[in-house]
Amino acid sequence: MQNKHKGFTLIELMVTIAIMAIIAMMAAPSFSQMKERRLVQESLRDLASSLTTARSNAALYRQDVTVHLGQKGNGDESNLYWELKDEDLKVTYYQVECRETSEDDPTKVNSQKIISVESLEFNPQGNINDLNNPLRIEIKNNKTIQYLQVSNFGRVEILPDSGLGGTC
Numbered sequence: 290m291q292n293k294h295k296g297f298t299l300i301e302l303m304v305t306i307a308i309m310a311i312i313a314m315m316a317a318p319s320f321s322q323m324k325e326r327r328l329v330q331e332s333l334r335d336l337a338s339s340l341t342t343a344r345s346n347a348a349l350y351r352q353d354v355t356v357h358l359g360q361k362g363n364g365d366e367s368n369l370y371w372e373l374k375d376e377d378l379k380v381t382y383y384q385v386e387c388r389e390t391s392e393d394d395p396t397k398v399n400s401q402k403i404i405s406v407e408s409l410e411f412n413p414q415g416n417i418n419d420l421n422n423p424l425r426i427e428i429k430n431n432k433t434i435q436y437l438q439v440s441n442f443g444r445v446e447i448l449p450d451s452g453l454g455g456t457c
Contacts, residue, residue: 322432329433332374336426337437337445339371340409344443347411353418355410358382373428382406383425385438401425415443 339356346366347354354367359380362370373380383401410418417424420441425448427436436448 325430326433328375329378329428329430329435332378333428333435333437333447335374336371336428337447339369340439340443340445343369343409344411344415344445347413348415351413353410353412355408357408358406360407375430377430379429381427381429383427385423385425409439411443417441417443 336358343354343356346369350366352367354369356369356371359372360370361372362368364370382404384404385401404424406424409420409424412418417439420439423441424439425436426439427434429435436450438446438448440446
């Protein structure tokens with residue numbers, strides 16, 4: 290009677306585990322980049338949602354509604370709070386201005402300057418009080434940057450890029 294052992298040898302198992310480890314090491318960087326990108330996108334969508342909700346509440350309740358940016362708090366009908374979801378994220382606020390490139394070239398282009406913003410107040414018409422030019426908000430971490438723009442009329446728009454250099 291012949292005794293046959295069925296199964297894998299130790300060497301076969303070790304080679305299989307080594308191959309799986311190599312594949313996992315190659316995939317790990319793309320997973321971390323995907324996680325960073327998702328975190329930025331989630332924060333940007335959360336901010337856009339907070340701003341849109343504030344605009345809607347201002348019109349619905351016929352009162353000013355303030356969004357407090359980068360602050361914790363308990364919201365109510367007239368106050369909403371938004372903060373970054375992770376300490377690795379950075380937010381920058383820019384005031385967008387439309388200006389001529391030069392006296393010889395009357396083409397108007399977007400330019401921006403960094404400003405400090407603690408809150409945005411929507412009035413019952415849906416406009417933002419004390420905002421004369423659009424506000425561009427940049428949320429970024431290591432390699433991922435995304436932009437959101439809020440017009441002085443309260444329109445909230447997620448932008449595919451910074452939008453600078455283009456005509457206005």
